[in-house]
Amino acid sequence: MTVSSGTLLQGKSSPVETVLIAPEVLAVSGSRNVSKETPGNIAVWILIYAELFEFALFFVAFLIAKSHYPEVFSEGPLQLNTFAGTANTLALITSSFFVARAMAAIKLGQRRECLTWLWLTLAAGGVYCGIKGWEYNWNEAAGIGSRSNTFFTLYYYLTFNHLLHVLMGMCTILFVTIRTHMGIYDASNYEGLESAASYWHMIDLAWIIIFPLLYVLR
DSSP states (O other), X not given: OOOOHHHHHHSSSOHHHHHHHHHHHHHHHHHHHHHHHSOSOHHHHHHHHHHHHHHHHHHHHHHHHHHHOHHHHHHHHHHSOHHHHHHHHHHHHHHXXXXXXXXXXXXXXXXXXXXXXXXXXXXXXXXXXXXXXXXXXXXXXXXXOTXXXXXXXXXXXXXXXXXXXXXXXXXXXXXHHHHHHTTOOBTTBOHHHHHXXXXXXXXXXXXHHHHIIIIIOO
């Protein structure tokens, strides 16, 4: 038997009760949808969008400079250490896989496995930093500096700024790793860990754009 909304209002439930209950149900339903669709919390996403906007400005500045100095920007990638750039890309892609596995583990209540993947994420981040340091030394030995030309000025600005973000991300991952070890995160409470993972993925995304922009495209 189908009951219409008019019948409900004429029955035992008063209009006042209906008005009070409906928003509460909608709020619960809405919160569940948000938690399913948006990883982490709103604060970290504000930060992520701000960081992406910052990188977008750098990319626009790079493309504008490239349009003014096409020959310099065509020769620039040939002078860079492509092996180092490729190795850095592999390190960050691997780290994204590790942090994704950490999230999958904590959602299943596998805290030890989650910790293992988090430590591997930090190790991959450390590899990235080590390669970047070696690359800078290689550049110096090759006579490449931030004042060599406009291309290398922007190269150092982009890569060093990204390196700082990697270090910030590693500090964040280390923080949530410690909290996971303390038992703060589990299968029913992992928002902080998810926020850190989302930030780490943003760092990787930025590098996936930086790599072809600096090392490949001419």
